[in-house]
Amino acid sequence: MDKVALLTKVFEAFASSTKGRYVFMTDMETNISRWSKSCVEEFGLPSERMENAGEIWEEHIHPMDKSRYHQSIVDLFEGKSESHDMVYRARNKNGEYVACTCKGTVIRDDDGKHLYFAGTIDNHGIASEYDSVTALYTKDKLLDTLADLKDERQRYYILFVGMYNFGELNNVYGYEFGNKILRTFAEKLLEFTDDAEVYHAGGTKFALVSTQLNLSEIKEIYSEIVDYCRNSIAVEGVNVTITLGGSCTEVMNFNIDEHTVYSNGILGLDESMKDRHGELCVFGSSNLDKSHERLVLLNALRNSISRDCEGFSIVYQPVVSAQEERLWGAEALVRWQKNPFGRVSPSEFIGWLEDDPLFYDLGLWIARNSMKYWKEKVLSVRPELSLSINVSYTQLERKNFRRDLLEILKELDYPPENLRVELTERCSVLDKNFIRNEIIFLRSQGILTFIDDFGTGFSALELLLFLPVAGIKIDKSFVDGIDEDEKKRIVARAIIECASNIGLKTTIEGVETGDIREILLGFGASHLQGYHYSKPLSIDDFTSHPLFKE
Known part of the structure; x- marks a missing residue:
């Protein structure tokens, strides 16, 4: 040979x-x-x-x-x-x-x-510290890094960058192409600086952490990233334009843990996206008191969740049938109150808390306790009334979600036909085939699913045909000022008629006045909800309300 x-x-x-x-x-x-x-x-x-x-x-x-x-x-x-x-x-x-x-x-x-x-x-396969889609360090690795910097008492900046039109891109191009957009964007992020570690912070969020860059350099990097996305990203010959938001935090307080720093950044990112049209939100020396105050608040919220959701409570806002205006059920809503903060509106913490690891625990606590008291105080008297609970994308995508929800139903002996799940707007970042399968599973257990905040994150009308939901809840933004805005009346009527024609129920939230009620009653909606009927109530106040006693 x-x-x-x-x-x-x-x-x-x-x-x-x-x-x-x-x-x-x-x-x-x-x-x-x-x-x-x-x-x-x-x-x-x-x-x-x-x-x-x-x-x-x-x-x-x-x-x-x-x-x-x-x-x-x-x-x-x-x-x-x-x-x-x-x-x-x-x-x-x-x-x-x-x-x-x-x-x-x-x-x-x-x-x-x-x-x-x-x-x-x-x-070795997909390494646990690297995200399989973007190949960047994962959120867990980011949290480990922040913990190490805290232990070393090392001052640093953390820049969060997030996409807020990604749900639309997924709807247009599909989930797999969406992953390619994330991968292309991640590779581009690595080119902007050698003085920061880059992480995939979950969903469509990314983080850059640096002990070397100063604030002006961070701002310049963010500006370059925004310009790059504004001029469109080329992915397999397709040019896509991405809208970004950003937040930057200077961390010098070493008594705050890594989860709180992360949550503060996510809250700032949410503010940038919703209130500042993508302008970078900066928390640092120039507004240190505000930044510190927010960090302390977030830390307190996380501690409350860790202590069996101490300080959290459930309230119930009545939902009425539109035709008879009789009580149909209620939506369970969460509240938080603790000294020295007093009552804190959910709008101030739900947005960022959705991305916190502890939010899943809070979600299960809300589901368990809202159903527990509903069964004890409401169904024992009015067995026909239904309860709606909100489910976010971070809950739905957890592999244990199905099991945990069914265990709560079994533990409480709660009738599934009296439960309605409302998928919040940010579920739109998930693969629509995955969402469809989850809805089919819930339906197989007797639980109906509605799309919450319709007209925002779940705005694609094609989803109404693809997802086997029982109905939609029309976002309050379509109702505010509807008595003075003809365009809003036209859009609201069109959505309701479209949903009705394909066999879907419609709930309209934000019915605050009698004038708005009069307009909406003629549109053919299934259910109405708002302060005109009642504010959110404790379970005892709910069962004492005139609507309950009819």
């Missing part, structure tokens, strides 16, 4: 020896390589035999790791190094980055001439 045939036999023996371990061998004179078939299939490489395989493989290396990889290969071929041993992220055929360990060595002949570069690549 000649040497070439022997090498081929040896290569094939090693190449088939271990799953997830790939073998490669490169002729350093011709730069022609042989790679394991399993590696070629996993990463979508051209073939088992390749010329300039190093350059081809480099295109699969994550941008943050590419320069290290490139230099290592150059050193090998220039004789500056005899071995290659490094961990990097490589993109597989599905576009996911997986963690790999590559070990190789140079084989010489008796005269010291380079003959082959041979080695192995171990595929």
Whole structure:
């Protein structure tokens, strides 16, 4: 057997020896390589035999790791190094980055001439500290970094950047294309600075953390990111325009934990998106008191949740049938009150709290307690009345959500037909096929689902045809001033008629006055809700209300 045939036999023996371990061998004179078939299939490489395989493989290396990889290969071929041993992220055929360990060595002949570069690549799969879509560090890794900086008492800036038209992009282009947008955006973020670590902070949010940059440099980076997105991002030949919001926090208070810092940034991001048209919200030395006050508040809220939701309470706002104006049920709403803060409006904390790990616990507490008191105080007297609870995207996407909700129903012996789930507007960031499957599951258990805040995050009319919901709740923004705005009356009537014609129920919230009630009664809605009928009530006040006693 000649040497070439022997090498081929040896290569094939090693190449088939271990799953997830790939073998490669490169002729350093011709730069022609042989790679394991399993590696070629996993990463979508051209073939088992390749010329300039190093350059081809480099295109699969994550941008943050590419320069290290490139230099290592150059050193090998220039004789500056005899071995290659490094961990990097490589993109597989599905576009996911997986963690790999590559070990190789140079084989010489008796005269010291380079003959082959041979080695192995171990595929560790999707690493827990890296996000599989963007290949950036994950939110958990971000929180670990913030905790380390706190322990080191290291001052730093954290810049949050978020997309607030992403639900529309998902609706237009689809979930998979949406992931490609996130991946392209993430790779671009890495190019803006070498003085900050970049993280995928969950959903469509990203974070940059730096101990080196100053505030003016942070602002400049944010401005460049906004300009880049405004001029459209090219993804597979399609140009998409992304609308951004941003918040920046200077952290110098080392008594505040990492979750509170994160939540403060998310709250600022929400403010930037909703109230400032994407202008960067800055919390630091110039408004230190405000920033500190907010951080302290967020910390107190998180502590309350950790203490079995101490300070939180449930109120119930009546919902009436539109035709008879008789009580149909109620929506469960959460309130929080604690010294020295007093009563804090949900609008001041729900937006950022949705992204906090503890929000899931709060959501389960709301579901359990609202149903518990509803069953004890309401269904025992009026068994036909239904209760609506809100479910956010961070709850719905949790793998234990189905199990936990069913366990609460079983634990309380609560009738599922008396429960209505309202999906909040931010559920629009989820894959619509995933949402559809969750709705079908809930329906199979006897639970009806409504789209909350229709006209905002869930604005795509095609979703009404795709998602098997029982109805929609029209956002209050369509009702405010409807008695003085003809356009709003036209839009509200059109939405209600459209929903009715395809068999969906409609609830209109924000019915605050008698004039608004008179207008809406003629539109054909199914249910009405608002201060004209009642403010949100404690369970005892609810059962004492005239509507309940009719």
